[in-house]
Amino acid sequence: MLHAALKCALFVLLTVSMLRYGIVPTKAAHRFSDPAVHFLHGFLETGWWLLAAATIMAVVRTYYVVGYRLRQNRFTLDVIAALLYLGAVVAIVTDVFDIPLKGVLATSGALAIVLGLALQSTLSDLFSGLLINATSPYRVGDSVTLDEVADGEVVEVTWRATHIAKANRDMVVVPNSVIAKSRIVNHSFPLGPHATVAKFETPTQLRPSDVVHALELALQTCVGISKDPKASVATISAGRKKNTYEVTFFRTGDRSEVEVLNKFYDAAHRHLESFAAQLEDGNEFADIPGGTLAYRLTEAIGVFGTLSKDQRIQLAKSLVRREYAPGQVLLNAGVCSQSISIVGYGVVAASAMEDSGGHSDIVRLGPREYFGESGPIAGVASMVTFVARTYVIVYELPDHAVVSLLKQHTDVAHAFAAKLEARQRKGQAMMHMSPEVHTAENGLMQWLHRCIEAIHHELA
Structure with missing residues (x-):
């Protein structure tokens, strides 16, 4: 703003001084016998036209700066500046040097044709940029997708190209002529949520x-x-x-689109896998209650990865099928579960009490996900309430089967303890609660191991 004020003051001062000495910038300079005087008059008139263009440009730029629109309208400012200085050059040629405009146009016609052919691609980008700026399909800061050319945030629009920053922060420079032929999807307009x-x-x-x-x-x-x-x-x-x-x-x-998409695709895969397992022939697992689906669910618990196929089949035979209606509680907060429950069908929500007295879902579980392991493994009560959000089929692995397994495989016990610790911490973080589990000085991991060992020692 100060820069524009200084230019305005300098322009007014130069104009008043020239008029005081009889120098009119809009008229051709008189021919003086003294070449130095003639040169001075021409120099002042040329400077006046250039300063006039610069002053007008400074005022226009200040208008956009005050409205916080400078970054979004940089291309517009470049076009205005080019037109102003082009007009100043034409005025200098016709008024200062007293050269007829027709002659200039006739001389420059052939040159324009040659330059047009040589700069065909650049001119195409230039006019495409003017069209993009006039129609405003996007602005700086918008998130756009240009067919398969680019996908990201618009950083800058120049005479020749549009600069787009991808999600990995790579910069893609797309010529304006290419954008003019592309299908533009603006994810930032209209305002509000987008699907x-x-x-x-x-x-x-x-x-x-x-x-x-x-x-x-x-x-x-x-x-x-x-x-x-x-x-x-x-x-x-x-x-x-x-x-x-x-x-x-x-x-x-405030969840990102990538985060939600990843969770959706994973959930969709698990639900479809559940459907496919129920339709699978599964002669190999015919003697297992629940057939192929029950065996696939034991595979879903990653800590069972060290077990042999026969051992997983034995676990699958221990599974007990339960069905729940929508809204039915599977496990209350504060209750110690007597089994590890694996979701075979439907949606189960882990719900926590809010300050207002209501309940909110922290996370939802689908097929091949499990809960309630804190009871059989460490004797720890559930921190949240598990509720059926749809019709649900759950396969429960009783605590006696879990205890028998952990006695034979200490590596599975340690893996379960590590998994339980991670899930406890994640649950506490998602509920924005401070940990309520009293741990020993050595930390939660060691405390869980001691709980596991104590329970198994008592049951031995």
């Missing part, structure tokens, strides 16, 4: 109705997906080898 669209493909062996139902369950499994507006699942194509589905949903809170 996330996820594509999903499945083999034709899975019925579309089953897949749609599984995807709907996956949407309910993700805490970061809004219930209003309601998410939608659509079958967009059915082919000979695969079917394609499109899922549209809105995010809640």
